[in-house]
Amino acid sequence: MDSLYIELSQNLKEKPNADALGFGKYFSDHMLTMDYSLEAGWHDLKIVPYGPIALDPSAMVFHYGQEVFEGMKAYRTSKGELVLFRPDMNLKRLNASCERLSIPTVDPSVLLQAISKLVNIDESWIPSGEENALYIRPFIIATEPCLGVRASHTYKLLVILSPVGPYYPEGIHPVSIYVEQRYVRAFRGGTGAAKTASNYAASIKAQEDAKKSGFSQVLWLDGVESKYVEEVGSMNVFFKMNGEVVTPELSGSILAGVTRDSVIALLKSWGVPVNERKVSIEELVEAHKQGLLEEAFGTGTAAVISPIGSMKWGELELSIAGGKTGELSKKLYDTITGIQRGQLDDPLGWRYTIE
Template identity: 75%
Template sequence: MNNIKVVKAEQLKSKPDANSLGFGKYFTDHMLVMDYSADQQWHDLRIVPYGPISLDPSAMVFHYGQEVFEGMKAYKTADGNISLFRPDMNLKRLNASCERISIPQVDPEVLLEGIVQLVNLEREWIPEGEESSLYIRPFIIATEACLGVRAAKEYKLLVILSPVGSYYPEGIHPVSIYVEDQYVRAVRGGTGMAKTSGNYASGIKAQEAAKQDGYSQVLWLDGVEKKYIEEVGSMNVFFKIGGEIITPALTGSILAGITRDSVIALLASWGIPVVERQISVEELFEAARQGVLEEAFGTGTAAVISPIGTMKWENEQISIAGGQTGEWSKKLYDSITGIQKGERDDHLGWRHTIS
């Protein structure tokens, strides 16, 4: 597909200081846009200058929440090329989210070609620091002007880019986690398996309370019994208990993380099995009391691997791995980021290279 229309920005922005990027604060000069209508389907894929979009006040996204998004990254590799990490998985998950929210699915090959062209155009925005990358945010919103509880007939897909540093100020240092036992994020049969904004909006209240108490993130329990561990607000979670690595099973209310899948596959390639099962918060804290909770870490596109140093549940706080970065957290982080940046052998074929 070579007919992507490109309208270049007349005036380019100044690049931010690579040492103070933060996460999601700066945006590049251009964005990718595509429209959907019932008669034309997805059409008019184009690259245009980054800027505001115009929507009718009755656009259905504002009233009924039809929205899905993804998170990807582009990296400058050791050989001077640009790479994406498993973009096919992200686009597969985008379409799974679309299916759950009744949004028309997108041709992944067409969208990937558009993303590649956009990233190539903005290649000078890709930072080169150890924990830096170019974050890619595809999202789809319902734009039809109508007040009616049904699937919209018009949508807009956009892809914006943001040069980022570490997601957490701590970087690859342990974070503190608060186990939420009042509010719930999702239930089986709901939208927990979809990457849709409502899932994140429902978690803000608990996240605010956790931060007031000095914790970085919220760990969610299942929405029915408030007993079984599900995921952190922006990450899937893994625990090493008595030598065994465990992660909550995908039961329909947990997002199927790309990094989660990568960790399981990478460990398997090293001959280390991961047990996917339900694990209760009581089991986890009892393991800590018995001294057999050896390590805990979160996984996600934004943070990659985030060691967990402390956790609080009810009135009890536990320290994990002495509050230090664990062996597997460090090894997995180094391996995945090394593959992403072309510094390690891509023996599982995950790197999508843009020359």
């Protein structure tokens, strides 16, 4: 890769009100771009003014969906430092997604340095507010103009920044979820473990149907038996049953979440029993009947921790933790966000300071 070229924008945007950001609606002044070809590899690394990109109508991303992406956040601590949370894991996962989609991998150290520079340039876009942050979206698309069914020979990597508020309007309040029985998001051997657009496109219909019925999210079951719990929408999922925390194992159809990994590490450090294994929907129903289903929550970069207050499976409706935020969910949320924002010590070395 060659050196980083920087072109600063001459037309800076007006920043949105920090109290009404929503999620992913506004974008900063600059973006990062880099191109790939078989001859040159990854090259032409640039930070340029945010704006449209030109693609041929026959660009392969439009026809065969070769695309991967990541989600990260930047924060400003009380000391004024700019920090990221475990960016090494995000870039490792980006490359794992690239390998599954036959996309050339990227040097993570070069990309992290370039992202750090981009955040430095647009640091004024980091919004104030306890639950606000600057969302970082790296993504790679296939750009070769060709209709042959094969891997593209050219690609473009981009990184865009978006000031965001809480992913859910509820914030750290319990959400209601609907157990999906008709549609399938992913299955073992597919692309469920990769962070690629097609996984999310496959989930939209079920998500729309759930929202029409008053639910915030969909709980996905496995694609073979429709029996085992996998993910909650765009999050991994955890259940506290009889004092033990259980989360679905990474079987090849579930995304290896950075927040998921962080939660498991924290629970172990606190001495809380945690088990990665298969979890059937019947087991959850039975635990609820016996009064053993104590808490449930989703985890992800966007929401961090999202407590689950109720769950509907067929005609059964399960109230969890009395429809309130559980003690463990709240502790995890406070700990992770405290580390992210520099309010708590970082004993596991997760906070990355941008110089």
